[in-house]
Amino acid sequence: MVFNTGAALLDAIVLAVVSKDEEGTYGYKITQEVRRVIELSESTLYPVLRRLQKNGYLEVYDRECAGRNRRSYRLTGPGRTQLGAYQKEWSEYVEKINGIFEEEEWNE
Amino acid sequence: MNREQFLEELAGLLSDISASEREEALQYYRDYFEDANLSDEEVIRQLGSAKTVAESIRAELADKEIALYQPQKDDQEKTTEKEDIISSVEEKQSENQGQSKSGMSTGTIVLIVILALLASPVIVSIAGGLIGLLVGVAAAIFGILVAVVACAVAFGAAAIALFVAGLVKLFLSPVAALLLLGSCMLCLGLCLLCALATVQLCIHVLPGIFKGIGRLFSKLFQGKEKVRI
Known part of the structure; x- marks a missing residue:
């Protein structure tokens, strides 16, 4: 993709991916989901998850899975609020950009 | 190289960070191998070297932006109420910018002082x-x-x-x-x-x-x- 993904957008995407699973989801799955929409190296995601965890937007808990404890991530209350703020901001952003693109079409 | 060797190398590269941070990262990558349903070699190939992984962890601990991130210019134009919510990201970015600026100016000041000291006999x-x-x-x-x-x-x-x-x-x-x-x-x-x-x-x-x-x-x-x- 020609457009860069900034830190805030990557945070928003990760929060959105994690929010899809009420039960919480795990590192490998989050990585694969995020990689479906943006290009990023596999090693990039752990620092992002760790930061979101430190900021209090994500919480980690151990879930029993196939005879072992798997570390899972889920959204906290502040994480949900933050995701809402990102989504609002994003839709405003997209609307503005689309507005400009469509204006150009009108002029042509 | 299998996952044990990879995790061992990663642990070695992270030996100077706090034990809790190191254990957190190792747990994550242990789970990552487990969940990938791929051969260890394949997962390691995707992750890159243990060195790359260690660097990304270290960068986050040092509160630096990861290479993938681009600084966002329009962040400064956001209104105050939005800033309250999205403050965490911006704080980090502004801190980083502040550090680099103050570092440069300190260097310049030091150079000027040295120049003044060296030139003072001539000027006087x-x-x-x-x-x-x-x-x-x-x-x-x-x-x-x-x-x-x-x-x-x-x-x-x-x-x-x-x-x-x-x-x-x-x-x-x-x-x-x-x-x-x-x-x-x-x-x-x-x-x-x-x-x-x-x-x-x-x-x-x-x-x-x-x-x-x-x-x-x-x-x-x-x-x-x-x-x-």
């Missing part, structure tokens, strides 16, 4: 030389003025003395008296010339010198003020 001696030259020129002009005044006074006194002597000699030796009176006139003329020169010096030359010195000092003073600001 040149400035001292110029001030000395100025004082010397002013003193020379003042000396000339004093000499001219002294000449006027001396010629005046000589004229009076010759005039008195001429009057006394007039009846005893008229020829000598004429010589004395002639010399008196000559001295009087020279006296008047010196007086004229003094007046001219006082009117034209001295104010010019004082104005010049005044301007020089005011320029020096303004220059210093500008540096202070």
Whole structure:
């Protein structure tokens, strides 16, 4: 993709991916989901998850899975609020950009 | 290389960070291998080297942006209420920018101080030389003025003395008296010339010198003020 993904957008995407699973989801799955929409190296995601965890937007808990404890991530209350703020901001952003693109079409 | 070797290498590379951070990262990548459903080699190929992984973890701990991130210019244009919510990301970015700026300016200040210290002997001696030259020129002009005044006074006194002597000699030796009176006139003329020169010096030359010195000092003073600001 020609457009860069900034830190805030990557945070928003990760929060959105994690929010899809009420039960919480795990590192490998989050990585694969995020990689479906943006290009990023596999090693990039752990620092992002760790930061979101430190900021209090994500919480980690151990879930029993196939005879072992798997570390899972889920959204906290502040994480949900933050995701809402990102989504609002994003839709405003997209609307503005689309507005400009469509204006150009009108002029042509 | 299998996952044990990879995790061992990663643990070694992270030996200097806190144990809890290291364990957190190792747990994550242990789960990552487990959940991937791929061969260890395949997962390691995707992750890149243990070094890359360790660097990304270290970068987050150092509160730096990861290479993938681009600084966002429009972040600064956000309104305050939005800033409250999205503050965490922006704080980090502004902190990073602040650090780099202050680092540069500190370096520049240090360089300027070093330059000033090294150049100070040269600057001080040149400035001292110029001030000395100025004082010397002013003193020379003042000396000339004093000499001219002294000449006027001396010629005046000589004229009076010759005039008195001429009057006394007039009846005893008229020829000598004429010589004395002639010399008196000559001295009087020279006296008047010196007086004229003094007046001219006082009117034209001295104010010019004082104005010049005044301007020089005011320029020096303004220059210093500008540096202070």
